[in-house]
Amino acid sequence: MIALLTGVKSSKKNYYIELKQTVEQLKRKNMQLEIMNEVMKSIKVDMSLEDILKNMMNKLSLLVRFDRWSLLLLRNDNLTLTNVYPEGSHCLEIGSVIPNKESLYWSTLINRQIIFQRLNDPCASFYEKEFLTALCLKTTLALPIYSKNKKIGVLSIGRHHESDWSMDDLAFLEQLTDHLAVSIENTELYNEVSRAKQEWEDTFKAVDDMIMVFNKELNVLQCNDSVKKFFNVSKKADISLLEEHCKTLVGETFDSQKAGYKEIYLNNHSTCELYTYPVHNNDGQIYGVIAYIKDVTEKRKMEVQLLHSGKLAAIGEMAAGVAHELNSPLTAILGNSQLLLRNATKNDSSFPLLNDIKNCGDRCKRIIKSLLTFSRQDEYIFDSCSLNTAVEQVLNLLKYQLEKKQVIIKLFLQEDLPLIEGSQPQIEQIIINLLLNAKDALEYSSIKNKEIIIKTSLHLNEVTLSVIDNGIGIEENRLSEIFHPFHTTKESEKGTGLGLSVSIGIAKAHGGIIEVTSKLNKGSTFTLKLPLQPSKLVR
Numbered sequence: 099m100i101a102l103l104t105g106v107k108s109s110k111k112n113y114y115i116e117l118k119q120t121v122e123q124l125k126r127k128n129m130q131l132e133i134m135n136e137v138m139k140s141i142k143v144d145m146s147l148e149d150i151l152k153n154m155m156n157k158l159s160l161l162v163r164f165d166r167w168s169l170l171l172l173r174n175d176n177l178t179l180t181n182v183y184p185e186g187s188h189c190l191e192i193g194s195v196i197p198n199k200e201s202l203y204w205s206t207l208i209n210r211q212i213i214f215q216r217l218n219d220p221c222a223s224f225y226e227k228e229f230l231t232a233l234c235l236k237t238t239l240a241l242p243i244y245s246k247n248k249k250i251g252v253l254s255i256g257r258h259h260e261s262d263w264s265m266d267d268l269a270f271l272e273q274l275t276d277h278l279a280v281s282i283e284n285t286e287l288y289n290e291v292s293r294a295k296q297e298w299e300d301t302f303k304a305v306d307d308m309i310m311v312f313n314k315e316l317n318v319l320q321c322n323d324s325v326k327k328f329f330n331v332s333k334k335a336d337i338s339l340l341e342e343h344c345k346t347l348v349g350e351t352f353d354s355q356k357a358g359y360k361e362i363y364l365n366n367h368s369t370c371e372l373y374t375y376p377v378h379n380n381d382g383q384i385y386g387v388i389a390y391i392k393d394v395t396e397k398r399k400m401e402v403q404l405l406h407s408g409k410l411a412a413i414g415e416m417a418a419g420v421a422h423e424l425n426s427p428l429t430a431i432l433g434n435s436q437l438l439l440r441n442a443t444k445n446d447s448s449f450p451l452l453n454d455i456k457n458c459g460d461r462c463k464r465i466i467k468s469l470l471t472f473s474r475q476d477e478y479i480f481d482s483c484s485l486n487t488a489v490e491q492v493l494n495l496l497k498y499q500l501e502k503k504q505v506i507i508k509l510f511l512q513e514d515l516p517l518i519e520g521s522q523p524q525i526e527q528i529i530i531n532l533l534l535n536a537k538d539a540l541e542y543s544s545i546k547n548k549e550i551i552i553k554t555s556l557h558l559n560e561v562t563l564s565v566i567d568n569g570i571g572i573e574e575n576r577l578s579e580i581f582h583p584f585h586t587t588k589e590s591e592k593g594t595g596l597g598l599s600v601s602i603g604i605a606k607a608h609g610g611i612i613e614v615t616s617k618l619n620k621g622s623t624f625t626l627k628l629p630l631q632p633s634k635l636v637r
Contacts, residue, residue: 146285147180147181147281147282147285147286148181150281150285151169151181151183152183154274154278155167155183158274161270162255162267162270162271163257163261164255164256164257165235165256165257165258166182166183166184166187166233166235166255166256167182167183167253167254167255167256168181168182168183168188168253168254168256169181169182169251169252169253169254170196170203170251170252170254171250171251171282172207172249172250172251176195176196177195177196177198177201177203177204177207177251177252178193178194178195178196179191179192179193179194179196180192180193180251187233188229188233189228189229189232189233190229196225196226197225199225200223200224200225201224201225201226202215202224202225202226202227202238202240203226203240203252203254205224205240206240206241206242206252207242207249207251207252209242210242210244211242212239212240212241212242212268212271212272213239213240214237214238214239214262214263215237215238215239215240216236216237216260217230217231217235217236217237217238218236218260226238226254230256233256234258235256235257235258236257236258236259236260237256237257237259237260237261238254238255238256238257239254239255239256239263239271240252240253240254241253241254241255241271241272241275242275243275243278243279243282244275244276244279245279245280245282245283250279250282250283251282253271253275253278255271302320302322303322303323305322305324306324307324307390307391307392307393308321308322308324308325308328308389308390308391308392309321309322309324309325309388309389309390309391310325310344310388310389310391311377311386311387311388311389312344312345312348312386312387312388312389313385313386314352314385314386316345316348316349319386328340332364333365335365336364336365336368339362339364339365340362340364340370340391343360343362343372344372344389344391346360347359347360347372347374347389348374348387348389350374351374351375351376351387352376352384352387355376355384356376357373357374357375357376358372358373358374359371359372359373359374360372362391367395368393368395369393369394369395369398370391370392370393370394370395371391371392371394372389372390372391373389373390373391373392374387374388374389374390375387375388375390421466424462424466425466428459428462428463428466431455431459432456432459432460432463435452435455435456435459436456438452439452439453439456479521480519480520480521481519481520481521481522482517482518482519483517483518483519483520483521483522483525484515484517484518485515485518485525485554485561485563485628486511486512486513486515486554487522488522488525488526488529489509489511489529489552489554489563491526492526492529492530492533493507493552495530496530496533496534496537499537500533500537500550503537503540503541503548504548505537505540505548505549505550506547506548506549506550507549507550507552508549508550508551508552509552510551510552510553510554511552511553511554512554512555512556514556515554515555515556515561516556516561516630517630518561518608518628518629518630519608519629520608520628521604521608524604524607524608525604525608525628527600527601527604528601528604528605528612528626529563529565529626531597531598531600531601532565532601532624532626533550533552533565534597535597535598535624536550536565536566536567536569536622536624537550538569539567539569539570539571539621539622540567540568540569540570541569542569542570543568543569543570543619545568545569547568548567548568548569549567549568550565550566550567551564551565551566551567552564552565552566553566557627559629559630560610560627560628560629560630561627561628561630562625562626562627562628563625563626563628564623564624564625564626565623565624565625566621566622566623566624567621567622568620568621569621569622570618570619571616571617571618571619571620571621571622572614572616572618572622573618574616574618577614577616580598580614581598581599581602581612582599598612605626605627605628608628608629609628609629610626610627610628610629611626611627612624612625612626612627613625613627
């Protein structure tokens with residue numbers, strides 16, 4: 099009765115109700131703080147934006163009622179749909195651009211204000227209305243996302259019911275978008291830095307030449323895949339030599355603070371160029387040196403070949419000039435010797451002398467012809483020709499000489515060999531030179547069964563001719579020199595040293611090559627390879 103009269107019981111009830119509401123508010127505040135903390139934590143880790151948002155929305159769903167949200171980011175001045183929750187709850191495709199005319203989201207972003215919109219309002223007309231209504235949403239809340247004064251994007255939250263948002267919820271969501279803006283900026287910045295770092299590393303690794311970064315203690319801080327490959331493949335002696343040269347030049351670069359250069363010759367006959375470049379910090383102090391190592395072995399060989407080609411060109415011009423100058427007096431010598439021989443008999447004392455004059459003149463004529471061919475002065479008339487026919491013509495010409503030396507000829511000519519585009523006389527000249535060289539190799543050999551094998555065949559898109567002898571062979575160290583002009587091992591009256599040089603020149607003019615394999619006292623194999631006519635190519 100006292101409690102009823104004094105109202106103590108009623109006060110207790112009100113007190114507990116208020117206390118309960120306060121506890122609920124504290125729980126709500128704690129939840130808000132937890133979500134804020136979750137967003138801030140995500141800034142410090144390398145989470146993707148999608149993971150950050152998903153983590154945040156899972157927490158937010160415990161605090162705020164919503165059925166769907168979407169994130170739109172400003173990229174290249176275009177408002178683009180980037181994320182949706184739940185996944186798949188969208189009519190516009192991810193990556194779609196929102197037009198800036200009659201757009202609710204653009205109005206939110208430009209005016210920098212929160213907009214609450216009922217979708218069943220007939221007076222409301224905006225671009226997004228059609229797509230949001232199709233998702234059965236009744237209301238949408240659009241919140242601008244700013245970082246200081248920089249536009250970031252828009253967060254859109256939709257509900258299937260028409261309830262309003264409390265001021266407390268709006269204040270919380272506004273704070274949340276501020277933190278979200280920082281999180282998005284940091285995530286995009288982190289991704290940009292990571293992407294730039296990855297691109298640099300990919301470029302660094304993709305360089306074929308060796309690159310190493312040294313510190314002041316001359317230790318390697320970083321190197322690309324080419325360095326690792328070199329250290330896996332090369333011998334210990336080459337590695338030690340390379341390291342020694344690198345550290346010496348790197349040390350000099352640290353001392354001088356200037357770029358350095360050195361040419362290195364390794365034990366495997368490789369030549370490398372070593373460049374060193376100092377790396378400075380913002381204060382201008384050197385803290386590292388980049389060593390760039392380039393293998394120039396092939397480049398040096400090419401330079402030697404170019405130099406050699408220049409010399410050959412000069413020799414060719416000189417040979418052509420000499421040949422033309424000798425032709426006129428040689429014509430008189432041969433003509434007069436032939437006239438004198440007609441009036442002389444074999445019993446005359448002058449006959450051997452005149453015959454020697456004529457033979458030497460003929461030999462000089464052949465030498466001059468070879469010189470002209472070597473200097474590319476002869477005109478090549480290209481037509482369809484048969485390699486088998488060329489072999490038969492040459493054998494008819496040299497048959498007597500070969501039989502006289504008791505050389506056995508074995509023929510293996512492919513019957514259906516296709517035609518090639520070339521000069522038949524020039525191809526025959528190559529075959530003559532190869533057969534005469536084979537005959538001479540057999541002549542110097544002590545073997546009894548002297549034989550030359552001639553093969554023709556078709557391989558892919560080229561025809562091949564092989565001349566194989568079992569003669570004296572060629573030393574390995576001379577194989578690289580046999581195609582040089584005037585290189586010969588024959589006696590002076592038997593060879594000019596131009597046969598193979600002329601042959602390789604003719605082969606190259608036909609787009610072909612001549613390959614040779616040989617073993618001393620075992621014999622040699624010369625293979626002529628010529629391309630087919632375009633219409634005969636194997637497809």
